[in-house]
Amino acid sequence: MSNILETIGQNRDSILQDWLTRLKTAVQRRDLISERVLESQASEMVSNIVDVPKGTTLEDFSSPAWQPLKSMLANLSVSRATSGFTPSETANFVLSLKPSLFTVARKQQGNNADELFALILIVNDFIDKLALHTSDSYIHGRDQVIARQQEEMLELSTPVVTLWDGIVALPLIGTLDSARTQVVMESLLQAIVQTNSRFAIIDITGVPTVDTLVAQHLLKTITAARLMGAECIISGIRPQIAQTIVHLGINLQDVITKSKLADAFRLALQRSGRKVVRIEKAPDSSANTQRGQ
Amino acid sequence: MERIPILRMGNYLLVTIQVDMHDKLALTLQDDLTNRISEVNAKGVLIDISSLEIVDSFIGRTLANIAAMARVLDAETVVVGMQPAVAITLVELGMSLPGIRTALNVESGMEYLRETVASHEGSDDAIGDNRED
Numbered sequence: 001m002s003n004i005l006e007t008i009g010q011n012r013d014s015i016l017q018d019w020l021t022r023l024k025t026a027v028q029r030r031d032l033i034s035e036r037v038l039e040s041q042a043s044e045m046v047s048n049i050v051d052v053p054k055g056t057t058l059e060d061f062s063s064p065a066w067q068p069l070k071s072m073l074a075n076l077s078v079s080r081a082t083s084g085f086t087p088s089e090t091a092n093f094v095l096s097l098k099p100s101l102f103t104v105a106r107k108q109q110g111n112n113a114d115e116l117f118a119l120i121l122i123v124n125d126f127i128d129k130l131a132l133h134t135s136d137s138y139i140h141g142r143d144q145v146i147a148r149q150q151e152e153m154l155e156l157s158t159p160v161v162t163l164w165d166g167i168v169a170l171p172l173i174g175t176l177d178s179a180r181t182q183v184v185m186e187s188l189l190q191a192i193v194q195t196n197s198r199f200a201i202i203d204i205t206g207v208p209t210v211d212t213l214v215a216q217h218l219l220k221t222i223t224a225a226r227l228m229g230a231e232c233i234i235s236g237i238r239p240q241i242a243q244t245i246v247h248l249g250i251n252l253q254d255v256i257t258k259s260k261l262a263d264a265f266r267l268a269l270q271r272s273g274r275k276v277v278r279i280e281k282a283p284d285s286s287a288n289t290q291r292g293q
Numbered sequence: 294m295e296r297i298p299i300l301r302m303g304n305y306l307l308v309t310i311q312v313d314m315h316d317k318l319a320l321t322l323q324d325d326l327t328n329r330i331s332e333v334n335a336k337g338v339l340i341d342i343s344s345l346e347i348v349d350s351f352i353g354r355t356l357a358n359i360a361a362m363a364r365v366l367d368a369e370t371v372v373v374g375m376q377p378a379v380a381i382t383l384v385e386l387g388m389s390l391p392g393i394r395t396a397l398n399v400e401s402g403m404e405y406l407r408e409t410v411a412s413h414e415g416s417d418d419a420i421g422d423n424r425e426d
Contacts, residue, residue, distance in 0.1 A: 189377030196397055223389040224380035229373060229396040 007108045009050040018100040058126040077134045078141030090138045094131045160191035167268045168197045173206030181217035192230045199268035203261045205236030215250040235264035297322045304336040319355040330366045337406035343374030353388040360393045373402035
């Protein structure tokens with residue numbers, strides 16, 4: 001019975017041809033994968049099945065001899081997950097090999113129905129396990145993609161911008177949770193040290209809701225900045241948020257709040273002894289224009 | 294025994310903490326500093342903790358105490374150069390140190406001391422002469 005692998009080996013070319021016709025007629029994503037890549041993947045998989053050491057059986061799926069096949073399929077599903085295939089399309093790649101192998105099994109066992117049935121069960125089981133393995137790897141690959149995107153979003157969402165010498169601003173967009181606040185806090189404090197800024201403006205125009213937790217996080221950030229010798233100004237508080245803050249009983253007495261980023265910036269400039277003035281439209285265009293430092 | 298040096302600059306005292314503070318060292322500093330303030334009649338104290346990387350609640354409380362004691366002895370205290378990690382730790386410990394003045398670095402700390410001391414003293418003291426408006 002174990003010589004089914006030998007029979008597969010003898011018929012590898014016909015199996016591959018049969019499989020490829022099925023792969024190509026089934027709905028395959030021509031836009032995502034070229035025919036040539038598909039062919040090379042299929043032939044790699046067939047040779048991974050055929051070229052196992054002697055004595056390996058299809059029943060023994062956990063045997064180390066199947067490791068190359070498993071890792072090849074894992075890589076294949078991860079790359080398919082990243083390029084946008086659906087899970088069923090990915091699993092179908094393996095499952096469509098089944099009929100080709102059944103044909104070979106039939107060729108080997110001829111008309112002996114019992115033997116043929118037993119053989120088909122083994123082949124079926126083997127291919128199913130491969131398909132499950134493929135699905136697992138696919139999901140793993142998807143998870144990796146999601147984790148990476150989350151990380152990127154986290155980094156994208158905390159840009160600290162320098163408005164002026166000694167004044168930094170942190171425009172917050174999206175809901176603040178504990179993990180994000182930690183990143184926000186660290187990057188703001190780091191920026192304060194790096195740029196030697198005495199003023200930090202936290203703009204919460206893009207924060208949809210402020211609850212007690214968010215407020216507490218903000219207050220922590222402000223206190224930490226104060227401990228380092230920088231002053232924080234909160235700006236961009238919308239009317240609804242102002243109402244929520246008061247209803248929740250959050251104490252923002254010790255924090256400077258401004259409704260707009262521009263107001264906060266003006267205050268920071270004023271506190272650092274600067275002023276923005278309009279340039280007088282002088283008729284004689286003298287070279288030394290007055291600029292508000 | 295290990296001590297933290299206290300430098301005198303005119304009417305101001307400068308303390309630079311370069312080593313990891315342990316409890317005994319903090320208490321010694323508290324003793325030394327209060328003695329020194331009354332000895333030289335200092336008007337301002339600047340504590341630089343930019344090299345301090347580890348704090349606990351005791352050190353935080355000692356810093357607050359030192360500032361309060363200095364104020365009783367008529368000297369302004371400013372703590373400068375706190376590291377982000379230290380600031381976060383103190384906040385997470387629930388110590389916001391409301392009584393302490395802070396500044397980003399020694400330069401802005403000195404500027405603050407000069408301004409406040411000069412505004413307290415009026416113009417009869419020659420030390421705070423180069424203040425800006």
